[in-house]
Amino acid sequence: MIVKALTESGVTANESVTPRPPAKRNNGFWKSVLQQKYLYLMSLPFVIWVFIFSYVPIWGWLMAFQNYKPVRSFSEQKWVGLDNFRELFQDERFYLVLRNTLAMSMLGLIFGFVVPILFAVMLNELRGNIFKRSVQTISYLPHFVSWVVVGGIVYKTLAIDGGIVNDLLLWTNVIDEPIQFMAKGKYFWGVLTAADIWKETGWNAIIYLAAITGIDKELYEAAKVDGAGRVKQMFNITLPGIRTTVMVLLIMNIGHLVGIGFEKQFQLQNNMVTDYSEVLDLYALKYGIQIGRFSYGTAISMFTSVVSVILLFTANGLMKKFAKESIM
Numbered sequence: 393m394i395v396k397a398l399t400e401s402g403v404t405a406n407e408s409v410t411p412r413p414p415a416k417r418n419n420g421f422w423k424s425v426l427q428q429k430y431l432y433l434m435s436l437p438f439v440i441w442v443f444i445f446s447y448v449p450i451w452g453w454l455m456a457f458q459n460y461k462p463v464r465s466f467s468e469q470k471w472v473g474l475d476n477f478r479e480l481f482q483d484e485r486f487y488l489v490l491r492n493t494l495a496m497s498m499l500g501l502i503f504g505f506v507v508p509i510l511f512a513v514m515l516n517e518l519r520g521n522i523f524k525r526s527v528q529t530i531s532y533l534p535h536f537v538s539w540v541v542v543g544g545i546v547y548k549t550l551a552i553d554g555g556i557v558n559d560l561l562l563w564t565n566v567i568d569e570p571i572q573f574m575a576k577g578k579y580f581w582g583v584l585t586a587a588d589i590w591k592e593t594g595w596n597a598i599i600y601l602a603a604i605t606g607i608d609k610e611l612y613e614a615a616k617v618d619g620a621g622r623v624k625q626m627f628n629i630t631l632p633g634i635r636t637t638v639m640v641l642l643i644m645n646i647g648h649l650v651g652i653g654f655e656k657q658f659q660l661q662n663n664m665v666t667d668y669s670e671v672l673d674l675y676a677l678k679y680g681i682q683i684g685r686f687s688y689g690t691a692i693s694m695f696t697s698v699v700s701v702i703l704l705f706t707a708n709g710l711m712k713k714f715a716k717e718s719i720m
Contacts (some may be wrong), residue, residue, distance in 0.1 A: 509634075532598065534594065584669075603634040
């Protein structure tokens with residue numbers, strides 16, 4: 393049969409069939425650049441911006457290994473090796489600040505991450521479009537309010553004289569005298585977490601609402617035919633449908649556990665709660681700017697960045713292994 397097929401195609405049995413040489417593979421990257429040249433040109437300004445403001449400043453990490461003095465040129469600085477890091481890890485204040493950072497980060501990760509998901513799912517269950525859009529708009533408006541303003545709102549709300557929270561607790565006989573929420577460190581973490589949830593829940597829920605919109609509506613119709621109620625649809629269709637989005641954002645949030653910024657803490661802190669409000673970024677700002685120990689402040693920031701990268705890769709590896717989701 394093979395000989396007959398070869399003969400009919402013009403090839404005799406004694407002739408060898410020479411395989412065709414493989415076609416040269418085109419350079420996929422440059423071909424894509426040529427095809428999408430306008431898209432790449434549009435993204436070029438953002439790449440340059442990231443390079444200038446995110447990568448070029450990394451050379452400043454060299455200050456962590458110097459006794460940096462602003463009056464001297466870079467070549468005249470005294471190199472001290474790891475002395476700044478040794479001093480950092482021997483400072484008892486550093487471990488207190490690290491405790492505060494991790495505590496507020498974990499509270500933010502648990503509540504600040506879960507609440508927007510629940511809010512997005514419940515908002516998706518609303519049927520009235522006008523009411524639904526109104527609630528969504530009102531919920532993300534606080535995101536655009538400065539933390540300076542939010543700090544004033546929090547202080548006024550929790551004030552012992554005319555504060556709505558204390559007045560409500562006194563009116564309901566929950567407490568006998570006003571509570572000084574902003575003067576006791578044990579309340580600071582909870583107050584800051586609650587303020588952050590109020591400010592960012594609506595904004596953070598937008599991406600989950602967008603993910604829910606992408607779920608096939610036929611799945612809900614099929615579930616209704618099978619007799620599934622709203623709750624079952626939520627747990628069996630909506631939440632699994634946004635699983636990838638949740639995992640990706642969870643990995644990114646874990647990477648920021650020690651780099652949570654300082655704006656919230658800076659606006660809500662006072663001298664009576666400093667032992668509970670100071671975080672690593674405020675610690676670095678204090679030594680680097682206020683005291684003028686630039687090398688020591690750089691060492692603190694470098695520690696924060698390195699730990700953030702380690703946490704990011706660790707979370708990504710664990711998610712990839714156990715949840716089959718990753719960002720790289």
